[in-house]
Amino acid sequence: MKYDFKAAESKWQRIWEEKQLFRADNNSDKKKYYALVEFPYPSGVGLHVGHARPYTAMDIVARKRRMQGYNVLFPIGWDAFGLPTENYAIKNHIPPKEVTRVNVAQFTSQLRMLGYSFDWSREISTTDPEYYRWTQWIFLKLFEKGLAYKARMPVNWCTSCKVVLANEEVVEGVCERCGGAVVRKEKSQWMLKITEYAQRLIDDLDGLDFIERVKIQQKNWIGRSTGANVRFSTTAGDEIEVFTTRPDTLFGVTYMVLSPEHALVERWKEILKNYPQVAEYRAQAEKKSDLERTELSKEKTGVELLGVRAVNPVTGAEIPIFISDYVLSTYGTGAIMAVPGHDQRDWEFAKKFGVPIVEVVMGGDVQQEAYTDSETGVMVNSGFLDGLEVPDAKKRITAWLEEKGLGRAAVNYKLRDWVFTRQRYWGEPIPLVYCDKCGWVPLPESELPLILPEVESYEPTDTGESPLSTMTDWVHTTCPHCGGEAHRETDTMPQWAGSSWYFLRYMDPHNTQALASKEALDYWGQVDWYNGGMEHTTLHLLYSRFWHKFLYDIGVVPYSEPYARRTSHGMILGEDKQKMSKSRGNVVNPNDVVEQYGADTMRLYIMFIGDFEKAAPWSSAAVKGCQRFVDRVWALAQQASDSDYVTPQHEALIHRTIKKVGEDIEVLKFNTAIASLMTLANEMAEKGCTRGDMKVFLTLLSPFAPHVCDESWEALGLEGMASCQAWPEYDEAKARPEEVEIAIQINGKFRDTVTVPADCGQDETVEAARNVPKVQRYLEGGTLVKTIFVKGRLVNFIVK
């Protein structure tokens, strides 16, 4: 009888649901385990095979943990606010709410089809007012604590999405989502002070079990630099403050550069002899997109500010001041002290503009190129620093600056505050109103959620105003503070708002009094294992760590870090080894795979495909291998003998498989776990097996391929279900084989093997090896100088 995967899969999915096997219990004496996948954005194209990889992996973990006796929380929900839905709604004239409803229904059926053991009773959606009421609540808390502020500043503007982007959303100068050109636009935006948490976001990584590349990437993104802030006086009377990592090179400062947007430029309008030229340069810099600005970075450009000079505080020399777009307005103070001898960019600029280049650290030829080593070298031409090593010079000059009141040691971060407003419809409304008398006033908590109103048109505007701004009835309101006329904030929150705290809501998803009860937060605690994409490392993962720390600081959550462990999966590529995309026509639809081969085959293949952490190309041919395996499992269940004992011949292999599968799951080596299960299946198929053998085998396989295991379990007439078994105990004594094959080497070269009892000692093993005919031939040909013995592994004869 052939295995009918369709019948079996729908049958067992129904039974699991009826028995509520995967419900997490908030009042349990068991140890808790919180396994989390990144909740999907329910897009119109449906679930992607790329989703199946992390979801299956964490489903395996969740199922295994339940079998190990844990009370497991393995939830799912929808990160449903966002631009693609809104754009689809605009194009097809369907309300975004409706688009979301349809997409969620499709995703739900696809996830159920794959047999994932989610606790569906805890399903959440970020677009649900009962959910976003708490997103808004957190925002109000941020506002209350001064961590949300409105600022007018140059922001990243995606010309295609017509929306402001956070720095994290700009990738290589273009929009992370659509690839559209990003330009600088001066706009007034709500900002979140993530920079206030920069140091803690770095420091607390140390205590976390995150894969190293995530930690590194977050640290690089936050970009901590240490150095000093130094103030330079100018002939105009104003001071220029700069941040530098090389205060030791202060004697080598031969000019200064302001970013084109620097406030002093406008302030000096009247005294600059070439203001029109300066203004022209600034206008050009503003017009350039980020991409152009970096592309044109090869050749340095700039204009000297004629009529003003700065003074080098140590040499007393008057030095020129330039503006140039190689100095960023958004980093440090937006101004630099230029040391052409020891910074390559400054060197190029100095060469082009004919500024003197002074060597202050020995080690290179500064007329040929900048000597940029910041650790080694001896100071020269540097007055009281002469003869000091660079690190000592840094300390000395910093102390000197502090003493003279000219500067002080300083730390700088690349991380910038989070631009938190979007000029689009389909997002959480910001619960603030503006009153001419009272300024920005938060809505009282009792008025949350502030419901997103239904509008006629979702079209974004070219003016950079949110579509909500046209809803005059909604916009015009009264001030909660003074009762006077006021208007609402019409921008909405970014996509990343709802996902910054969703894992907390799962703990207590129906709570109407708080985002989750204190008891639930205490019980479930940190997410034990969170797997998700590397692409979220400096977006969602960083943002949610920030929000969580804030919630910790105001006493809402009991831990300062949300996730104890973070792992990441590689991408599933198309058959052509290219990223799957509609335009390439290489997209694999999970529905087709499940239709043709079944969910278990899909689950097994996506885990067997290769190293979990690396990208892997899909192979429609290789899927069959997993289907054959599923069929063979079913066939074994038909063939197994009636005995409930474990076959002695299989015992050692079974125990080694228990160890291998159990350990491999914990370290993301699902591919080798499956390989070892295949090996066991092959062995049992060849040598025969009992119901007792199958019992262990099906239990081990059950997290990977739960349907065929429960079906086979039932066919064998076993009690209960494979899904509900206790995870098998590994017995080292039983795993040990009675005999081992020892490799024999002659002068380090493998020649033959000999089989000896597993506990065979050195003398006996060497003796046995010596008696192997082939070995004797080599031994007779020379003198034995040395014998190397590795227990249970090899014997190496060194012969001369």
Next chain:
RNA sequence: GCGCCUGUGAUGGAAUUGGCAGACAUGCGAGAUUUAGGUUCUCGUGUCGAGAGACGUGUGGGUUCGAGUCCCUUCAGGCGCACCA
């Protein structure tokens, strides 16, 4: 440019962490069962060689009794950041 990672059969990938390279699977070849096969089963499959054997983990070197694994060199590919002062 800086940081991180990866190079193993025709393909995806294993290798007990320094000890029989290529597990497991795909593909391919031969055979069997079958009216038929996108079924199932058996055998074979790193390269050269009839064979004994020799060679073989991107390149070149080193450490070691022994290196895919450690060290140095170099090349190739991927990812992240990118004028970050």
